[in-house]
Amino acid sequence: MSSTLTKIYPLKYTGNSLKVLDQRKLPAEEIYVECSTYNEVIQAIQNMLVRGAPAIGFAGAWACCLAVKAVDDKRDLLRIFHEIELARPTAVNLSKAIRRMEKCLIEKGAGSLENEAEAIYKEDIEMCNIMASHGLTVLPNKSEFTLLTHCNTGSLATAGIGTALGVIKFLVQQNKKVHVYATETRPYLQGARLTAWELQKCGIQVSVLPDSAVTYLMKTAKIDAVYVGADRIVSNGDTANKVGTYMIALAAQREKVPFYVVAPSTSFDLNLQSGEEIEIEQRSSKELSEFNNKQICPSGIDFYNPAFDITPSELISGYITEKGVLNVSKFKYNF
Numbered sequence: 001m002s003s004t005l006t007k008i009y010p011l012k013y014t015g016n017s018l019k020v021l022d023q024r025k026l027p028a029e030e031i032y033v034e035c036s037t038y039n040e041v042i043q044a045i046q047n048m049l050v051r052g053a054p055a056i057g058f059a060g061a062w063a064c065c066l067a068v069k070a071v072d073d074k075r076d077l078l079r080i081f082h083e084i085e086l087a088r089p090t091a092v093n094l095s096k097a098i099r100r101m102e103k104c105l106i107e108k109g110a111g112s113l114e115n116e117a118e119a120i121y122k123e124d125i126e127m128c129n130i131m132a133s134h135g136l137t138v139l140p141n142k143s144e145f146t147l148l149t150h151c152n153t154g155s156l157a158t159a160g161i162g163t164a165l166g167v168i169k170f171l172v173q174q175n176k177k178v179h180v181y182a183t184e185t186r187p188y189l190q191g192a193r194l195t196a197w198e199l200q201k202c203g204i205q206v207s208v209l210p211d212s213a214v215t216y217l218m219k220t221a222k223i224d225a226v227y228v229g230a231d232r233i234v235s236n237g238d239t240a241n242k243v244g245t246y247m248i249a250l251a252a253q254r255e256k257v258p259f260y261v262v263a264p265s266t267s268f269d270l271n272l273q274s275g276e277e278i279e280i281e282q283r284s285s286k287e288l289s290e291f292n293n294k295q296i297c298p299s300g301i302d303f304y305n306p307a308f309d310i311t312p313s314e315l316i317s318g319y320i321t322e323k324g325v326l327n328v329s330k331f332k333y334n335f
């Protein structure tokens, strides 16, 4: 495998535990934390040791495998699976993975759960590769590209090369010269800490910018396209993704920059009709009031810290999925 597609493993299932690369410590330290119980995996998801929609999906599936090692009763297990599902609310990948594990438990029994979790993981690798090849088809035929991405959508967030970042890696793999602008992604800094680290590891040129510099960048530099991931895409195409995505989509529309969402079928929720129905996770005020464990805001004030926002479908140029590049009218025939 060439360095461009260098694989980083966010999770390693050992059969008795789940080793989780602690993404909170990146880029300074690469440390795996060993979770031996389903409850420890729930904590790892909630505390962002593992994050990114596909990755929390298969982390949840493996948490189910750890649960069956400790509990025999099927009804208790189904209750625990539901507890795992509630670890984070916005990315539908987690719910979808848990539905599969429930079905497997009911229809095939506890002995088949590890195979099911492995299947979810392997399918994600494959979907990343297929999305990456579809993602190139929307670009003009030229040799140099300047692209913008938000949050972290690469190997750290998936089983494979990534969603939005997978397309970018694949483009570099085709010998194109690519310059990536990665938003720092306040307040959790997935862009500055994780995307910059991952792209550097893959030898891809990256510039980190403050989220608030996106409009100025688009006004003054020629950005060929924006590629972002998704946590939940609903029937009308409205898309939940990392907070700040909507703002970037608005800027892209104004500056006539194509804006693509790259996501596997596991991120689609056609049970919901519009973005207003999506539950948006509110995270701890500490993510805003502290920096490097130091308080940076006055005590006793309020915060507003949604982890995601909703980009309306009319701002999205196309949905790059493993089924091809789709528009909203094609969703119901493909998922």
Ligand code: MRU
Pocket: 051, 052, 053, 054, 091, 150, 151, 152, 153, 154, 157, 158, 162, 163, 164, 190, 228, 229, 230, 231, 241, 242, 243, 307
């Ligand atoms: O809060 P996070 O880091 O889990 O948010 C991640 C994102 O919003 C990603 O853009 C999304 O999950 C797509 S990852 C392939």
